[in-house]
Amino acid sequence: MSIWEYANPKKFMDTTAPAVPWLFWGSVALLVVGLVWGFFLTPNAENFQSTVKIIYLHVPAALMAINAWFMMLVTSIIWLVRRHHVSALAAKAAAPIGLVMTVIALVTGAIWGQPMWGTWWAWDPRLTSFLILFLFYLGYLALWEAISDPDTAADLTSVLCIVGSVFAVLSRYAVNFWNQGLHQGASLSLDKEENVSDVYYIPLLVCMAAFVLLFVALVLMRTGTEIRLRRIRALEARAERGAAGA
């Protein structure tokens, strides 16, 4: 029993299709719990007042925006090394979700920044990095759209994803160097002493778990869609060949 068995599209579909509803509704349940808890049951923070509630959407979205790209990087490398189609399709499936997460993080950040910093947008390192990440997602998706042959598209986008990752990290450091920012330091870390207080921390964790589950459910579902699309295309090509041969 090895993880590579799931590279077989049939096996992948049989395993993931029943899991998707569980993951999805689990994520919805967690999201409802986390958001209701965060929205109705936590006090307003002294310095942020009620805007502290935005954190329950902003932080999980930002987390998933980065992790989605990271997942695409891993699956791209697996595709290039082991040529498993499921892997390439999973990367393609994850990109739009990552894009939406990036937009949510940017929009909630802007809405939060307006009352707190007095501006919708500042060229702060974290904000700028996210904007650059947004551009990377756009370019990646545009390249997928532009190439008609699926294997060529998978190869080229994988190469782009790897090179893009290197440059994304470079940009992060360059932007840091370029402008010191307004953004608060990381509000979460493993070092518990610096963390936000438990009152906010626990519902935030619930929301983060909900976003992770939602991402997994959506990626599995979208990968399934891509696998089926591939199968349709293969069957149609075979039918055409058959018609031509007869």
Added chain:
Amino acid sequence: MPELGKYAVAVLSAYAISLALLAVIIGMSVARYRRVKAALERVERGRNG
């Protein structure tokens, strides 16, 4: 309803926009999943029958 104070518009709009965006991506994924699944079934039936 909790006391949102003068930032009520900001907080509520952040929630509304985020949840709407999530709903859009979920809706699009589900719709596409169903459409493709139906199309594949059609193609496979056509091949066997």
Added chain:
Amino acid sequence: MIALLIRDLRLAVRAGGGFGLGLAFFLIVVVLVPFGVGAETAVLSRIAPGILWVAALLAALLSLDRIFALDFEDGSLPLLATSPLPLEGVALAKGVAHWVTTGLPLTLAAPVLGVLLNMESGAYPWLLASLALGTPALSMIGAFGAALTVGLRRGGLLMSLLVLPLYVPTLIFGAEVVRKGAMGMAVGTPLLMLGGITFGCVALLPFASAAALRVNLR
């Protein structure tokens, strides 16, 4: 590899090769900026480093799609791929040729345009140094973008979308060198970072470009 480089340079310099268009574009962008932001010399001299860098970057972008597209259309690219020279070498030679025909002229022309924008006199050596050090990275990144989109119709627009985000670190450090130079501050750190990016790009990106070319030639 040298022969390929010389051939590319000849093709670029020959009439219709597009040589000089990039320079003219650079000039026009810089001339347009004062019309957009006003003729106040204090403002212009403050934004001059950034404008010159952004304009140079756009001018370099303009000629990128020619790197591989012409050879792809007339069929010499598959020939190059089967020649004893590894495709990585081809990608490197193409990048160098692009730099010699656009990056180098842009670097030499930039100080003249700096005069138009009233740049601080202390910034000129740093402008030259940062462009000389930074534009090879632009050419190598551009060659990678061109390799990704070589087989596509209307690939030029897509390539801009792919390449411009990759230009961010180069632009940041390059413009930072000139800005700090203009204010008489130490420029060591950004200059070193810029050099690091350029050498990293020259050393590693030909492999990525060659991988993309192989896929596109399949």
